[in-house]
Each structure stands twice: as C-alpha cells, then as structure tokens.
Amino acid sequence: MDAAIAYAELLATEGVVRGLIGPREAPRIWDRHLLNCAVVAELIPLGASVVDVGSGAGLPGIVLAVARPDLQVTLVEPLARRTAFLDEVVDQLDLTGVTVVRGRAEELVGRLAPADIVTARAVAPLDRLAGWCLPLAAVGGRMLAMKGSTAAEEIAEHRNVILRLGGGQARVLSCGAGLIDPETTVVEVVRERVITQGGSRRSRGR
C-alpha cells in the first residue's frame, strides 16, 4: 500500500505538472486509473513475465508491479519524457522487478524475451494493437488489452486480422467483480502461432 500511495501521489503531482495525466484526473486517480488497472492482476499467473506496451505514465504496468511483486514487468514506451518519469517512479518506489525500455513495440520484436503476458491500455485499435503485442508474446502467451464498452464490437470488426496475426479467438473478460464498479473490460487473445514475414505459420511445439 505504501508504494501504491506514493505512486498515486507522483501521478497527481509530477504526472500532472509534466502533462502525463490530465489535471481533471488527479481527484479520480484511484478509481479510474489505479484500481481499474490493479484488478487485471487476477488474469496473470504467479511469477509471469509481463510486457506493458504504451505504458505512458505507468498504466497498467507500474500498478501491476506494485500489486504483484512476483511479476517481472517491462514497460515499453517510445516517448523520452514518459520514460524519464517511469525511471523516476521505478527508482523512488524501489521496484526491482521492473525494466523501462524506450522504443516502439513493433521495433522491439526479437529484442525482448517473449513474454507470458502483454498488456496495453488506451494505446491503439485492436487490430493495430494485436500487430504490436502478439509478436512480443511467447507462443501460448496472451495479450490482455484493456478496452471500454465497445470491446465486443472491436473483436467482431478485427477478428480476421487477429487470426492472420497468429492469435486465437479473442474473448471479452471482466475483472474486479465485487471490488470495483464498473468492472474492467479486457480483451484476451492467446498467441497460438508464429507468423513469419512471408505469412507462413509455425504452431506451438513444432
């Protein structure tokens, strides 16, 4: 809790001053941001490696690292102003299991170890997100994309693209039942196959 309180304080002060979070968000950091992200931890197995794509000011990556010290979390973010803030948060909260990587997700394929879980919140539409996140997951690993009430429509629109990218059937999951209202909506996609550049497939175990 001490680390969570310290992070909330950093977001509401430095985060706002540096333009990483809107001033109107400061009073609702706990419910709209921290708790909304923390409940996603219920979908992540013990000791998993997590890559958070487009971490921004650290959502959900920092929250997951604080809530779950068993996780190895890599925060991927292209903007220097944001990675500088993330580095400071990691230092100040002494988050030993967190690595900050400056870069675009699509440029990091093959440079990061394949992750058990790839998270993203408010980064891109589902088709583009799948194109960035699935290649960073291990085969059998999962993308967990935090989405709003239009999650099912996004899946219907982009189902074929996701399959072509080597993903399985996307599912809409709800996190935080009995803890937060509204619950957090997550689109889960398992990376089932490796798609090589020419479009051929390699399945798990081959």
Ligand SMILES: C[S@@+](CC[C@H](N)C(=O)[O-])C[C@H]1O[C@@H](n2cnc3c(N)ncnc32)[C@H](O)[C@@H]1O
């Ligand atoms: C709207 S912000 C969301 C930040 C955070 N996830 C949140 O929920 O507050 C989107 C973030 O995605 C990052 N981003 C955009 N394109 C990206 C890419 N190709 N790879 C990784 N991050 C990217 C942006 O720099 C930005 O910080």
